[in-house]
Amino acid sequence: MRERTTSALITGASSGIGAALALRLAAPGAVLHLSGRDGARLAQVAAACRSRGAEVHQAVLDVRDAAAMAAWIQGAGRLDLVVANAGISAGTADGVAESAAQTRAIFATNLDGVLNTALPAWEVMRGQAPGSDGVRGRIAVIASIAAFLAVPGAPCYCASKAAVDAWAVGSAPAAARDGVRLTSVCPGYIRTPMTDRNRFPMPGLMDADRAAALILRGVAAGRVRLVFPWWLGALARGTALLPAPLVARLAATQPGKEAAVSG
Numbered sequence: 001m002r003e004r005t006t007s008a009l010i011t012g013a014s015s016g017i018g019a020a021l022a023l024r025l026a027a028p029g030a031v032l033h034l035s036g037r038d039g040a041r042l043a044q045v046a047a048a049c050r051s052r053g054a055e056v057h058q059a060v061l062d063v064r065d066a067a068a069m070a071a072w073i074q075g076a077g078r079l080d081l082v083v084a085n086a087g088i089s090a091g092t093a094d095g096v097a098e099s100a101a102q103t104r105a106i107f108a109t110n111l112d113g114v115l116n117t118a119l120p121a122w123e124v125m126r127g128q129a130p131g132s133d134g135v136r137g138r139i140a141v142i143a144s145i146a147a148f149l150a151v152p153g154a155p156c157y158c159a160s161k162a163a164v165d166a167w168a169v170g171s172a173p174a175a176a177r178d179g180v181r182l183t184s185v186c187p188g189y190i191r192t193p194m195t196d197r198n199r200f201p202m203p204g205l206m207d208a209d210r211a212a213a214l215i216l217r218g219v220a221a222g223r224v225r226l227v228f229p230w231w232l233g234a235l236a237r238g239t240a241l242l243p244a245p246l247v248a249r250l251a252a253t254q255p256g257k258e259a260a261v262s263g
């Protein structure tokens with residue numbers, strides 16, 4: 001992807017996976033459009049990308065602001081790759097349900113925020129000239145292996161990621177007819193500020209840079225759904241076949257995800 005991508009736009013580039021993607025793509029000739037809410041952290045990532053030779057445009061933006069997101073994406077010029085990465089999580093630690101405000105925030109960020117990114121990107125890309133491979137542009141939405149399982153410890157997160165994954169996978173054929181490749185990325189546990197606060201075991205925990213490499217390779221290969229590590233995805237799929245009360249009993253043996261919103 002590094003060789004072929006000349007212009008990429010990434011949301012949530014101020015931290016974690018988004019920052020790792022930006023740094024991987026940063027090279028002479030690359031044009032990067034990066035956004036996040038924390039201007040200071042975003043500026044640090046942008047500076048690191050510039051030091052690798054990339055041209056970087058940074059924007060402090062909230063993905064929940066549909067009009068601002070559309071204006072940013074429409075004004076970016078040609079886009080070879082767009083990654084709808086920004087997301088948040090919370091949980092039901094100590095058996096306390098996610099609050100109504102948390103529930104709304106998680107869906108607004110993880111679902112509406114992804115659509116606020118992917119829909120204008122699709123519209124822009126369908127009007128672009130195709131590359132030598134016939135592709136007009138590539139869009140990756142960052143879902144999660146959590147999409148495959150309704151975990152009682154993080155119900156809103158799982159539900160928001162399930163929606164994003166189903167939307168992207170179901171929309172991929174229509175996007176392909178427009179010359180746009182749409183990929184649902186479903187990672188397992190990645191070491192970032194989002195998971196730093198988890199108090200439960202995280203099998204297969206992976207560094208963000210490794211995850212970024214896998215994402216860019218899978219997106220370049222045109223994968224519709226990218227799951228890693230594959231065995232954790234298979235485990236989640238298998239567990240989802242069990243009766244829901246049994247899944248809840250198994251989940252109750254683990255410490256919960258903290259109730260505070262992170263990310």
Ligand SMILES: NC(=O)c1ccc[n+]([C@@H]2O[C@H](COP(=O)([O-])OP(=O)(O)OC[C@H]3O[C@@H](n4cnc5c(N)ncnc54)[C@H](OP(=O)(O)O)[C@@H]3O)[C@@H](O)[C@H]2O)c1
Nearest residue numbers: 012015016017036037038062063086087189190192194263
């Ligand atoms: N870490 C994992 O194990 C894991 C696994 C599967 C999927 N994912 C997904 O990967 C994505 C990145 O997560 P991460 O682990 O890298 O977490 P992170 O380090 O907490 O980064 C989250 C990013 O999202 C941005 N963000 C959050 N709310 C936003 C909003 N309303 N508007 C704009 N930007 C917003 C944050 O920006 P600011 O910090 O500037 O506010 C930050 O850059 C998320 O969608 C997450 O659900 C993560």
